[in-house]
Amino acid sequence: MTLDSPDLAPFRAPAPGSQPDNDSPSYGSTRHRHPTQPLLAFGQTITETTGPRFSPAHFPSMIDISITDGHTAMGERIIVRGRVTDEDDRPVPHTMIEIWQANASGRYHHERDQHDAPLDAHFSGAGRVFTDADGWYQYTTIKPGAYPWRNHHNAWRPNHIHYSLFGAGFASRLITQMYFPGDPLLEMDPIFQTVPDIAARNRLVSKFDIGITQPEWALGYRFDVVLRGRDATPMEG
Amino acid sequence: MSVATAFQTIGPYWHLIDDPALADLTRFGAAGEKIVLTGRVTDGADALVADGCIELWQASPAAGDVFPGWGRCATDANGEFRFTTLKPGPVPGRGNAMQAPHLALNILARGILTRLYTRAYFAGEPMNDTDPLLAMVEDPVRRATLIAQPEGEAVWRMDIRLQGDGETVFIGL
Numbered sequence: 021m022t023l024d025s026p027d028l029a030p031f032r033a034p035a036p037g038s039q040p041d042n043d044s045p046s047y048g049s050t051r052h053r054h055p056t057q058p059l060l061a062f063g064q065t066i067t068e069t070t071g072p073r074f075s076p077a078h079f080p081s082m083i084d085i086s087i088t089d090g091h092t093a094m095g096e097r098i099i100v101r102g103r104v105t106d107e108d109d110r111p112v113p114h115t116m117i118e119i120w121q122a123n124a125s126g127r128y129h130h131e132r133d134q135h136d137a138p139l140d141a142h143f144s145g146a147g148r149v150f151t152d153a154d155g156w157y158q159y160t161t162i163k164p165g166a167y168p169w170r171n172h173h174n175a176w177r178p179n180h181i182h183y184s185l186f187g188a189g190f191a192s193r194l195i196t197q198m199y200f201p202g203d204p205l206l207e208m209d210p211i212f213q214t215v216p217d218i219a220a221r222n223r224l225v226s227k228f229d230i231g232i233t234q235p236e237w238a239l240g241y242r243f244d245v246v247l248r249g250r251d252a253t254p255m256e257g
Numbered sequence: 258m259s260v261a262t263a264f265q266t267i268g269p270y271w272h273l274i275d276d277p278a279l280a281d282l283t284r285f286g287a288a289g290e291k292i293v294l295t296g297r298v299t300d301g302a303d304a305l306v307a308d309g310c311i312e313l314w315q316a317s318p319a320a321g322d323v324f325p326g327w328g329r330c331a332t333d334a335n336g337e338f339r340f341t342t343l344k345p346g347p348v349p350g351r352g353n354a355m356q357a358p359h360l361a362l363n364i365l366a367r368g369i370l371t372r373l374y375t376r377a378y379f380a381g382e383p384m385n386d387t388d389p390l391l392a393m394v395e396d397p398v399r400r401a402t403l404i405a406q407p408e409g410e411a412v413w414r415m416d417i418r419l420q421g422d423g424e425t426v427f428i429g430l
Contacts, residue, residue: 031430035260040370047266049368052301055418057399059429065350066316067361067376068430072327073320107259120273128270132308146273184265184274190314190361191430193372197265214370215263215307226262248261 030064032107037217046210048171064191065138069250070204076150084160085119086145093143095124095162097238100198100226103155104185107249111155117245118184119147120186126165135167160238163200167187171210178205178212187247198243199225213241264371265308269308271365272331280330282313282342287324289343293412294360294377294405297336300368301420305336317345317358332366350389357384357391364417369381373427377415378404394426402426 042054086097098183104112122128122145125137129145143162151157166176180197187194206212206225213222223246232240278284283291294313298306307387309332320326330338342360350356357378364373378385385391394400402425405413417425 038260039263040265042370042373044370047368047370049266050370051368052304052421053306053366053368055424055427056301056420056428057424059427060390060393061429062393063351064430065356066348067314067356070316071314072325105259105308107261108258118274120271122270128273129300130273132269143274146413148274182265182271184267184271190363193312193363194262195264195267195365195372196262211265211370214265220260220263223260224265246259246262 025116025125027188027248028066029252030069031189031211031248034248035217035220038220040214040216044210044214047214068191069189071186071192073149074186078118079148081149082147083149083158085144086160086162088142088144091142093123093162094140095143095165097160098133099153099158099160099232099238099240100181100243101156101158101229101232101236102226102243102245103242104151104157104245104247105155106247110249111151111153112187113151113155114154114189115151115179116186117149117151117157119149119181120144120162121181122167123163124162124165126167136184137165137167142183163239175210178203178206185245185247192248194245194247196245197224200241201225201228266370267310267365269367271310273297275310275329275331277331279338280328280338282325282328282340285323287318287323287343289318289324291341291411292344293339293341294415295337295339295408296336296405296410296415296417297365298332298364298419299336305334306332306366306419307334307336308332309336309338309364311340312363312365313340313342314361314363315342315345315359316350318343327419333399354389355384355387357382357388359388359390362417364405364419373419373425373426374430375417375425376403377413379413380388380404380406390428398423399426
């Protein structure tokens, strides 16, 4: 393998203001967990420009997590649909998306979540889907509830679904959260607010979509994801 | 042209997508020199990071049907992660440079909004002396944070310090 192949070109630097700073004091947990030394500016090599591939054979899709063992979870059933593209607006096909979330009451099916809200035996809150040949994905779930956390007095996380995507290289890894439109908690959520650029922040908010909504069945939301694109100029070599 | 979606923290409940089997990259029967990479993750207050998600990637040996090249491991109550994988070989760098054998590690956790990227090199590897990344870290104390030390047969340890004295060298992406 040579590094001047376009498939191995380095990923583009993040657009200014588009990514949160790990040193974000309003989110208390960052206090002792952000590095204080500057990041090493090494650039990317084959280690960073290549990455894992995931197959549905080893990672089966779970496209409807609103039903477990034939039982429907409590809450408002929703369909989430969107497209995964790169910064050059090219679809990212057959890529794995992992999701996880709280149940409709705002409780995670997780031993460390002690929020006094009911668990739902028919909702695990974890899912996995792959994009199709044109970058589209879709899954069915339950709208997650808001929940309190101890970041500051009377702190509540807005409704959100966690996303994990890999893209084509180690450097294109993305962990993010999808939010819901019109949520009054967004403007006071320190995690959402860590994204400096307001347009970049607002792209984390899904859009209600009547076209995705299924009559007599479920409301639909649209959430697109953009992964890093590769530099047009190949690496020196 | 579009702008890449913003990171948000992986949070404390990411274990919902975890599978402990993912920490063993040899689980499909890959042949080669099997090694363990373990380490303890601590924060700037010397507290154990017991809710972390460590992800490993290696370009060598090349990923294929029986070797995923990628693994994921939760830190345990002692802040420890433990991967089983194959010892990597050298890989090309820029120009004609070769890079010493190394593993790529992402550290994801509550309180980390993006991800922290570092590498694990192997103590005693002759190529370490000419590795282009290690050469950029002039302070020997800092450079040592990137080098796993042997801890018994085929077991390597590289502790990760997120902040403060002995802070691990993290690499920009």
